[in-house]
Amino acid sequence: xxxxxxxxxxxxxxxxxxxxxxxxxxxxxxxxxxxxxxxxxxxxxxxxxxxxxxxxxxxxxxxxxxxxxxxxxxxxxxxxxxxxxxxxxxxxxxxxxxxxxxxxxxxxxxxxxxxxxxxxxxxxxxxxxxxxxxxxxxxxxxxxxxxxxxxxxxxxxxxxxxxxxxxxxxxxxxxxxxxxxxxxxxxxxxxxxxxxxxxxxxxxxxxxxxxxxxxxxxxxxxxxxxxxxxxxxxxxxxxxxxxxxxxxxxxxxxxxxxxxxxxxxx
Amino acid sequence: xxxxxxxxxxxxxxxxxxxxxxxxxxxxxxxxxxxxxxxxxxxxxxxxxxxxxxxxxxxxxxxxxxxxxxxxxxxxxxxxxxxxx
Ligand SMILES: Nc1ncnc2c1ncn2[C@@H]1O[C@H](COP(=O)(O)OP(=O)(O)OP(=O)(O)O)[C@@H](O)[C@H]1O
Ligand SMILES: [Mg+2]
Numbered sequence: 001x002x003x004x005x006x007x008x009x010x011x012x013x014x015x016x017x018x019x020x021x022x023x024x025x026x027x028x029x030x031x032x033x034x035x036x037x038x039x040x041x042x043x044x045x046x047x048x049x050x051x052x053x054x055x056x057x058x059x060x061x062x063x064x065x066x067x068x069x070x071x072x073x074x075x076x077x078x079x080x081x082x083x084x085x086x087x088x089x090x091x092x093x094x095x096x097x098x099x100x101x102x103x104x105x106x107x108x109x110x111x112x113x114x115x116x117x118x119x120x121x122x123x124x125x126x127x128x129x130x131x132x133x134x135x136x137x138x139x140x141x142x143x144x145x146x147x148x149x150x151x152x153x154x155x156x157x158x159x160x161x162x163x164x165x166x167x168x169x170x171x172x173x174x175x176x177x178x179x180x181x182x183x184x185x186x187x188x189x190x191x192x193x194x195x196x197x198x199x200x201x202x203x204x205x206x207x208x209x210x211x212x213x214x215x216x217x218x219x220x221x222x223x224x225x226x227x228x229x230x231x232x233x234x235x236x237x238x239x240x241x242x243x244x245x246x247x248x249x250x251x252x253x254x255x256x257x258x259x260x261x262x263x264x265x266x
Numbered sequence: 267x268x269x270x271x272x273x274x275x276x277x278x279x280x281x282x283x284x285x286x287x288x289x290x291x292x293x294x295x296x297x298x299x300x301x302x303x304x305x306x307x308x309x310x311x312x313x314x315x316x317x318x319x320x321x322x323x324x325x326x327x328x329x330x331x332x333x334x335x336x337x338x339x340x341x342x343x344x345x346x347x348x349x350x351x
Binding site: 180 | 283286289290293298
């Protein structure tokens with residue numbers, strides 16, 4: 001498989017990189033693929049929380065680089081999903097503790113044992129970002145339908161191309177259909193047109209997301225989560241399947257409600 | 267806000283997403299070219315200033331654009347129309 005090593009990045013912070021990484025890794029592992037998710041956000045460990053694995057960490061990626069333990073020993077096996085492993089970031093070190101060539105060496109040592117290797121990139125465009133992108137076959141850029149996020153996504157796209165990577169694929173996260181219908185928020189189509197990237201998927205704003213993260217249970221494991229469904233579809237697309245984009249509609253926003261609003265109702 | 271205000275607002279203001287789209291398209295054009303956002307206007311002003319001594323030039327028709335050059339560099343294209351009389 002050509003697209004085995006996938007880096008999830010965004011430029012802007014807090015747009016959903018770790019959430020998407022944890023969920024896509026879980027969804028593919030749940031389908032039977034052997035998956036490892038590498039947290040490359042050194043100093044700001046996060047992916048362990050999303051997967052609910054924080055209590056199982058003994059070694060981290062910097063221990064592997066320092067030769068304290070072999071990479072196999074640092075991998076944390078997921079408690080729910082078979083075939084899913086986490087390589088945690090170090091919480092006490094900084095970005096300079098992992099150089100691009102270190103991550104390349106780790107990825108190469110894992111490549112033959114896994115179907116998918118996800119790399120959760122830190123925010124920004126500095127060395128941490130470059131390290132995370134360097135080993136990747138495929139880059140996924142996450143953007144929220146919002147000015148700063150889109151601008152940063154474009155910047156990251158330019159940097160990836162300067163690094164000789166194939167053009168990133170786009171995930172639009174936190175799209176709120178209600179705001180789009182009101183004309184307050186850019187639609188996914190607008191974002192695609194502005195950035196000129198291939199759209200991998202649209203993940204709606206889901207107010208339940210915080211509770212999935214609080215529980216350490218990825219949303220893709222829930223049948224009722226709308227964001228979970230969108231993320232499962234993206235996982236299918238990574239497998240090369242053609243899945244139509246979800247029809248995202250604002251609930252209870254019929255014409256009657258719109259007229260009511262015009263008259264000052266809510 | 268009363269009904270009439272709301273109605274007027276709905277017709278007068280372009281939707282926020284439309285404004286965002288237009289702003290972003292412009293911002294990214296400059297970002298990609300590695301130019302500061304006001305660079306083009308500054309260049310245009312300087313050129314207009316330099317051209318004002320030539321009566322055969324139609325200063326009102328001067329246009330300036332960023333476009334992709336043949337190499338991997340962006341170029342600034344300036345069109346200076348001659349007055350036809
Ligand atoms: N589709 C969504 N709906 C609602 N909330 C979301 C969604 N996606 C992400 N979030 C929330 O956004 C916040 C930031 O998400 P996350 O930590 O994944 O972003 P990040 O890009 O990894 O951030 P950082 O740049 O700090 O690493 C979290 O609180 C998460 O719950
Ligand atoms: Mg993160």
